[in-house]
Amino acid sequence: MAADPTKPLLRLTPGNQAARPKGRPQPIPRPAKFTAAAQNAAFGPRFRRLEQVLGRDPSGLTLRSDPSALAPERLLVFEVRGAVANFANAIRRVPGLELIDEEELEGDEKDKSPEAYLLVPDVTALQNILSLWKRWVSGQAIGEGFAPWRDVFATLRDIRVWGPGDRVQDGDREILAHEIELMGDEEILPVEIELVFRSSEDMAASNQQGVISEIRAVGGTLVTQCRIPDIAYHALLANLPVAAIRQITERSATGLSGMDPVMHIRPQSIVAPVQVEDASQLQGGLGPLPSEGQPILALLDGVPVSQHPLLRDRMNVDDQFDLEGAAVVAERAHGTAMASLIVHGDRNTNEPPLARRIHCIPLLGAADQFPEDRLIVDLVYQAVVSMRRNDDPSAPSVVIVNLSLGNVRKPFHGRLSPWARLVDRLAHRYGILFCVSAGNHAGSFEIASIPTMAAYEATDQPDRARHTLSALSRLITSRRLLSPSETVNGITVGSANIDAVSAADRRSARGRVDPYHPMIITNPSSGLGPGFANGVKPDILMPGSREHLTMVASGTALAVRPSGPARPHGLKVAAPPREGSSNWEHYTSGTSAAAALASRTAHRIHDALEDTYGQDFLSLPHHQRAALLKALLVHTASWPQDSAELIKSVLGPADAKQFVRQKDNIRRFLGYGVVSPDDAIYCASDRATFWAVGTLAQETRRSVVVPLPACMSGQSLPHSVTATLAWFTPVHPGRQSYRSVKLSLLASSDEIDQFRVQPSKTQPDVNQASKGTVFSRRWLGDKAPALTVDSEIELIIQREPDRGSKIDEQVPFGVAVTVAMPGIIEVYNEARARIAPPIAVPVR
Numbered sequence: 001m002a003a004d005p006t007k008p009l010l011r012l013t014p015g016n017q018a019a020r021p022k023g024r025p026q027p028i029p030r031p032a033k034f035t036a037a038a039q040n041a042a043f044g045p046r047f048r049r050l051e052q053v054l055g056r057d058p059s060g061l062t063l064r065s066d067p068s069a070l071a072p073e074r075l076l077v078f079e080v081r082g083a084v085a086n087f088a089n090a091i092r093r094v095p096g097l098e099l100i101d102e103e104e105l106e107g108d109e110k111d112k113s114p115e116a117y118l119l120v121p122d123v124t125a126l127q128n129i130l131s132l133w134k135r136w137v138s139g140q141a142i143g144e145g146f147a148p149w150r151d152v153f154a155t156l157r158d159i160r161v162w163g164p165g166d167r168v169q170d171g172d173r174e175i176l177a178h179e180i181e182l183m184g185d186e187e188i189l190p191v192e193i194e195l196v197f198r199s200s201e202d203m204a205a206s207n208q209q210g211v212i213s214e215i216r217a218v219g220g221t222l223v224t225q226c227r228i229p230d231i232a233y234h235a236l237l238a239n240l241p242v243a244a245i246r247q248i249t250e251r252s253a254t255g256l257s258g259m260d261p262v263m264h265i266r267p268q269s270i271v272a273p274v275q276v277e278d279a280s281q282l283q284g285g286l287g288p289l290p291s292e293g294q295p296i297l298a299l300l301d302g303v304p305v306s307q308h309p310l311l312r313d314r315m316n317v318d319d320q321f322d323l324e325g326a327a328v329v330a331e332r333a334h335g336t337a338m339a340s341l342i343v344h345g346d347r348n349t350n351e352p353p354l355a356r357r358i359h360c361i362p363l364l365g366a367a368d369q370f371p372e373d374r375l376i377v378d379l380v381y382q383a384v385v386s387m388r389r390n391d392d393p394s395a396p397s398v399v400i401v402n403l404s405l406g407n408v409r410k411p412f413h414g415r416l417s418p419w420a421r422l423v424d425r426l427a428h429r430y431g432i433l434f435c436v437s438a439g440n441h442a443g444s445f446e447i448a449s450i451p452t453m454a455a456y457e458a459t460d461q462p463d464r465a466r467h468t469l470s471a472l473s474r475l476i477t478s479r480r481l482l483s484p485s486e487t488v489n490g491i492t493v494g495s496a497n498i499d500a501v502s503a504a505d506r507r508s509a510r511g512r513v514d515p516y517h518p519m520i521i522t523n524p525s526s527g528l529g530p531g532f533a534n535g536v537k538p539d540i541l542m543p544g545s546r547e548h549l550t551m552v553a554s555g556t557a558l559a560v561r562p563s564g565p566a567r568p569h570g571l572k573v574a575a576p577p578r579e580g581s582s583n584w585e586h587y588t589s590g591t592s593a594a595a596a597l598a599s600r601t602a603h604r605i606h607d608a609l610e611d612t613y614g615q616d617f618l619s620l621p622h623h624q625r626a627a628l629l630k631a632l633l634v635h636t637a638s639w640p641q642d643s644a645e646l647i648k649s650v651l652g653p654a655d656a657k658q659f660v661r662q663k664d665n666i667r668r669f670l671g672y673g674v675v676s677p678d679d680a681i682y683c684a685s686d687r688a689t690f691w692a693v694g695t696l697a698q699e700t701r702r703s704v705v706v707p708l709p710a711c712m713s714g715q716s717l718p719h720s721v722t723a724t725l726a727w728f729t730p731v732h733p734g735r736q737s738y739r740s741v742k743l744s745l746l747a748s749s750d751e752i753d754q755f756r757v758q759p760s761k762t763q764p765d766v767n768q769a770s771k772g773t774v775f776s777r778r779w780l781g782d783k784a785p786a787l788t789v790d791s792e793i794e795l796i797i798q799r800e801p802d803r804g805s806k807i808d809e810q811v812p813f814g815v816a817v818t819v820a821m822p823g824i825i826e827v828y829n830e831a832r833a834r835i836a837p838p839i840a841v842p843v844r
Helices: 036-056 087-093 123-137 147-155 170-180 201-217 242-249 333-344 376-388 418-430 453-458 463-473 591-613 622-635 641-651 656-670 677-681 749-754 827-833
Strands: 076-080 097-104 115-121 156-161 188-195 221-228 233-241 262-267 276-281 297-302 315-317 358-364 400-403 407-411 433-437 445-447 491-496 540-543 549-553 558-562 571-574 584-588 687-696 700-707 719-727 743-747 774-781 792-799 811-820
Touching: 036 123, 036 147, 036 156, 076 147, 087 097, 087 147, 097 123, 115 123, 123 147, 147 156, 170 188, 170 242, 170 262, 170 407, 188 201, 188 242, 201 221, 201 233, 221 376, 233 242, 233 418, 262 407, 297 333, 297 376, 297 591, 333 358, 333 571, 333 591, 358 376, 376 418, 400 591, 418 433, 433 591, 433 622, 445 463, 453 558, 463 641, 491 591, 491 622, 540 591, 571 591, 591 622, 591 677, 622 677, 622 687, 622 719, 622 774, 622 811, 641 656, 687 700, 687 792, 687 827, 700 811, 719 743, 719 792, 743 749, 743 774, 743 811, 749 792, 792 811, 811 827
Parallel strands: 297 358, 297 400, 315 358, 400 433, 433 491, 491 540
Antiparallel strands: 076 115, 076 156, 097 115, 188 233, 188 262, 221 233, 276 584, 445 558, 549 558, 571 584, 687 811, 700 792, 719 774, 719 811, 743 792
16 A cells, blocks of 8 residues: 555564574685695795895895885785685784775686785884794794784785786876877876875875875875875875876876875776756746755765755755865855756656755756865765764754765775775764665667667567667676775665656657666666675665667667656656746756755655654664664665566576575666665555664564464465665775674564564575675565464664774664555554554654
């Protein structure tokens, strides 16, 4: 049944914290080891040279003159077979050694999951490593507390220095080479130079000054710098002449690409312009103005047209970076569109506006781009900190931040970007739910199986959808998430082909073909997962308009590209002024729009809970409210059955025994699925949703007891239980144990069996779903449950042993549970009657 505003979500109180049962520890698989003799033959010469040079030159200056040598203050890469248990702790026993990063490498025929450890040693540390190596090779005891070093030496695949090929990665190199292709040597181009993060401020300052000196030596200038210890980030923005950039693209061992303090050199971050088309005069009512309550949602985006009739008196604009003056009013499309979607939703749906103002901090300036003199990580950091700083917070009540921005030059390929690390840190530090767009790939692609657009348009469904998906499946690696949407603590939002365009307007599309209708699926341009550590990404799909395709070329193969939004397929939003009037609307689409609608949904959930529970809800800590919003936002997401079957049939594998790989391919496109916003906000007569919040200390658990309505007993009808758990984890930058806290959601198999349900097949595999900070499961059945008036399901929220260093803090969580039996209208009332204390039913 449809969601009913008179049936609010039902609150449960978790049980007290109890110790997590101590099970038998899982054995850690040990990688195959090489013999000491083989390792000595392979790596002995490098260590012997190190010993000889240090014997003659204890300072190590001679080694520093050789860019390939193991040298002091140089980033060394230890590549090993598999993971080395407790290595991060063991390096602390070597004075002068810093662990910069742990990275899981791509597997090969020798090892399915090799890892790399990036270390910066000083002279003393190098001497200690050398001593450990000599003892191990000679068969001597390596010393108490140094056992992981024995495993490193025995599984070492390679030891090398961080070189120009690491500093200038392939994708960045291609962009820079393309940028300078037609430029003269003296022309200037901005680049971002990320430094190896050093925990010592003195060492960091010394390294920074050395890099600045080199920038000036090659004819460049420093624009700005940023160092954020919380996320182990230190970077410079510099303007460099083309001659210096050409040297970088050649990965020269001299100049900036050869400097030891440099970690990465990248082109300056840019944002893709929002797609907006087909303007028309404003129509329809504006809705009531918001109340005086403080904003709970912040928009970090472009400068909005704050005096647009749809936005006037509905937002606070905090232009702390002075970008409003640089943004031409007629070009303020991005921030205006996102603000409009958050406040009003898609204007084709005629939804009421939000009841509170939103807080807007512009991050885009001229031409809806990042300012040329700032690093985007610095901008986001300053913007969020300003809202919550202790002395004078600008928006202290904000628990939702919309980030419909992404760096089109930084697709995710396994390593977390500094921007994503920042989002994760700020989410945990302040208790903020970040709704982040997955990113769009608007480039053309070939549908090799069809020669012409006419043939493509004439192809019946589902064959047309199959041809389209088959073409996109060959491009998965090039259509990945855009930074910062690989965030672990945030919610990543993909774009589903959903809009509210009327049938009459739909028929007016010319030269554009809908690739998927009538099925609901990810739009062709939407960024694809998975996320960090193979987690589920995007988390959810929200409407991004029914994206159409237009022809680029035809012949032996058809080349198409996603078309811009328009009245026949788009989301209607406020538009910048034109023709001397501000009363304009136009259409937009994509993942930016989808993220804005996700933020709006989170706001509406908060409003509904506030309406029902008042101060009891508002008095909850930010972290618990934000975690609950996160859980409820994902809670109703589900895979459309026809879309999941299509993806499985196209991407395979065909073998039904390979169901884990099949689900892996489905969740790359769909994540947890398409959200039903109203169902996340209200219950229905035949559906009851419960919620609970709390915290967990190290290795503890809490129970949540969910009442099962007796009216469902004996009914041989479809019914279900859905449970979603969300939390914010502390993070360890540079560590494979980056998500340091893991929570589990456990259900009694006896109680699940009593309710006569089984795990749904249309959801991510349980191991895939457990990689992030939100976990959602659904159980389905159609056999009659055997329930009594006091039947219940006990769910356990459990904190597993912390990964890496133990985290001595309470971790907040939010959980949502829904029981449903379509058509049985007593479900909600019976569930509500068993909640103590009872809640009042809102009058609307």
